[in-house]
Amino acid sequence: MNGEIELLQAVQREPVVKHVHRELRRAILQGRFAVQSRLVETAIAKLLNVSRTPVREAISKLELEGLVRRLPGGGVVVEDTSSKLSEVIVLRQSLEGAAARLICMRASDAELAAFRAECQSILKALPTMAVQQRANLDRKFHLHLGELSASTRLANLIEEFYEYSDSELAPAGNAAEVVQLQKQHVAIADALVARDAARAEAAIRDHLETVLTIVRARVQA
Structure with a gap:
């Protein structure tokens, strides 16, 4: 008892x-x-x-x-956490890249089409969105990769590492940067719709590298 x-x-x-x-x-x-x-x-x-x-x-x-x-x-x-962000980005690249491979094998055509349509819709609406709304949609995009992979364990890991870095990777206020990042979301979705796992994984890697570059520039400014 x-x-x-x-x-x-x-x-x-x-x-x-x-x-x-x-x-x-x-x-x-x-x-x-x-x-x-x-x-x-x-x-x-x-x-x-x-x-x-x-x-x-x-x-x-x-x-x-x-x-x-x-x-x-x-x-x-x-502890000094200045080196943690790069480490988290590398881990997220691996996790979300693995999700992309599973998505190409498991997700339905309808799921992928809806995912891409949402990314395209967000891109058009970006100029009118508040910073917090953009942050929420960015979180939704990355966690959706885990959901579409149909792997609960992988989805949980993606969420864990996203939460780990979300305070430092909040979307920048620079309009050009925000559009660039969302265009990369669309590129990832395009690759998934084509079921091109290698292209999707490369697009995810490039996207997170861009995020890291933007954050580093913001810190050094």
């Missing part, structure tokens, strides 16, 4: 841990915590209005991701 109670408590706690983990990860990647600054469980728990337990579990997840480090004498400090 005790084991069942503990399991139920863990399941109920998981959404809170996920929320705390996401908020802390976003704050670290956005630079709201200085490198080598300490993460204090009690302060974070008070800030997020949660108990210390989910904060402790969230920090353990951040440690596994290499975003924080435990000190020998106790305590946790924020």
